[in-house]
Amino acid sequence: MSEPPKTRAVICVGDIHGFITKLQSLWKNLEGSLDRSEFETATLIFLGDYCDRGPATRQVIDFLISLPSRYPRQKHVFLCGNHDLAFAAFLRLLPAPADGCGFSEGWREYEASEEREGWFKGEGYEDMHLQGRRWSGKIKVKFNTVKGTEYQGSIYDAGPTFESYGVPHGSADLVKAVPDDHKKFLADLVWVHEEDDVFVNTDDGVKCCKLIAVHAGLEKGKDVKEQLKLLKARDTRVPKVEALSGRKSVWDIPEELTASPAIVVSGHHAKLHVEGLRLIIDEGGGYKDRPVAAIILPSMKIIRDTDELAK
Template identity: 85%
Template sequence: MSEPPNPKPRLVICVGDIHGFVTKLKNIWSNLERSIERSEFETATVIFLGDYCDRGPDTRLVIDFLVALPSRYPRQKHVFLSGNHDLAFAAFLHLLPPPPDGSPFSDGWKEYSASEDREGWFGGEGFENMHLQGRRWSGKIKVKYNTVKETEYQGSIYDARPTFESYGVPHGSADLVKAVPDEHKKFLADLVWVHEEDDVFINTEDGSKCCKLIAVHAGLEKRVDVKEQLQLLKARNTRVPKVEALSGRKSVWDIPEELSASPTIIVSGHHAKLHIEGLRLIIDEGGGFKDKPVAAIILPSQKIIRDTDVLAE
């Protein structure tokens, strides 16, 4: 008697940084839906890699779209990771959990106080016990040009002005706290800092591999114990004024060696590039630039879908 065929591996879709561009979000969602067989799409796990706000003009509409997905696609599993921009937005709205050791958020300002004047940290209503990144996010930076990105800053170091304006208030206004709907506040308050999945398949040159998957906005630090990092991220430990796994660059680029014992995919956005090397997946082709695409990757195939793809009907 022949054995039944193996079931198809479940589909996991990872969507890169959206940064306030609702048209890009709608287009990539439509392209994903058209690229994937209907029953597979409707039961897929969809992981959004963070940075929903800032730079683009439509943060409010982006969050409206994301909040509606679970009711529109009830059989899908949706995971919404926090990016560094989302953490800062939530910090300004006083939505982050307090430091577990009972210390005030103001303790976290000291390490970075040399940047306060240049970055014009927020000092308006509610600043006294605000996480450092909330103050930086809503601040008014004195330098107007970002030499790294070769763009003008939009209000703050985080380019947060468009987010304020999408809710109908001027950049840096404490009125944003009242302007953001409760549904959006809940979305931001519930964002996870890391997500783990077991038994995710990925097609490689050596065949299909069954892996653990860790999704985190920027990546995991190579020189810090992974268990320690995951513990901090799962607890959303806000005593840390700058969360390297959400905002780091070179320090979080590679997969920590201790994860090589069993195959582990690490998928991130954040880095403003598309980089696929072995099990390290970085999916952020757009980087919040108006003229660059939002990308997504489909596993196990590793097929890349962009909002700019023109697909046949």
Template identity: 90%
Template structure:
């Protein structure tokens, strides 16, 4: 008989949004909170949205790209968030649509928003994925009433990302300014990650589950296998990927995954929500005054960059 799988440490890190000091402090707190041997062999899943809003996107990607060499026994998974997809789209790093269509065909559904969002019309825009144009555009309405803050350049708040690479928001020079190592990091981001034999503490004891990590979530009511297939293929025919950018539609776990006891973990929603096997880890939401958080499995312990831990 084969031995049952052992409970290993899985760490899921919420949205970072260009805040390098928060990321450094969170990482230090994770190291302090986990047995060293377990930390050095942990699976660390970053839930996406590494760029925009905060001032240090370039340094954040430097930090993340260096982790495999700094911690070679760890396993690192870097999910693509909606902000990262848009950044990659502007840099022309997304795979082309599988049906041979042009990215410009995806503009039509949303063209009613083009004037208000000020879509990018600079060098290379003619066949740019919709989200790249939105990300690098200049929004005409400068105040975000939903958040009570000023937009930072575009609807994605991408201005600080451009500035972290030394170019003004909306400049086509960003393509040259981003180093090749960062382009590779962005090009290699996965849209979904599945992990077997993940242990989690529940009210009914410790359970061994399958885990699905995706930036926003999976659409309830839509076929899960088909969703996973399209996400694994990074299907760029779709101008807006609901699993990376949806809200209410992806909040709940699809019924078939609930029935099978599957963990679904996401960031994106600017909330910390831990209910049964639905884990949403994005306490910061890209706000300067809110923490970046992570969850440790199986303990379900939440660690924040703001935690003051005993040494």
């Protein structure tokens, strides 16, 4: 295979879920995997889900906030994951619905789950986005049969996030405990990111592609331009954003993008899946015994926090 043209490296980092030591080890391994100049000028796309499950959400966000000043020649993109959206919703950081209706309009579609999921009913809940209420609620069913683990407070496993800021799960005091720079970080997260002219090694040689990064993926059977428009606008009229939280509906690349060609990269799915130009980089899935992974383009090399490169 011929050498790809010299171009900026693009590194896509999978879900971190509050594991600061994994993030630090992954970062060292990424740094050791590229020439110094390549790493210092790389584009870093973080695929979302910085909070919940792991014990150190606060430290993870501190680390991410520090990157632009520590690595001023890099480009940093921070995508919003479904967990991050819910965290931001609880802190009342989401933009208001464009139609002028309150967030409470979105509760109705899912209210059959309110009792089982124990939606938050504390201070400020009256006009909170649905996912904020679910995130901070106290789930009645304690065991997650799909994951084979105990829920950590809520359907989102948000308990460790509260604790990392020094308040108990479900406490309205979290709003005061989260520093302003963390609130700004969460408020500024983008729901989708596009890059032009990204090079990638394929079985057919080196291709120059458009790259679309979105936490879960794009829906098949729905107009891609319209999806991108709503994601760029961060349309909070929708109580459950499929591109941030869907599963089967967003697994594949929409057919209209296959002729372009376009890379679609996501995290979210608790899997490492690289098939053609569909990249799903979430080997960790928030499990403490699984690695956090990243992929480097154009080489398509997978780097994990557990690699021995940093030693």
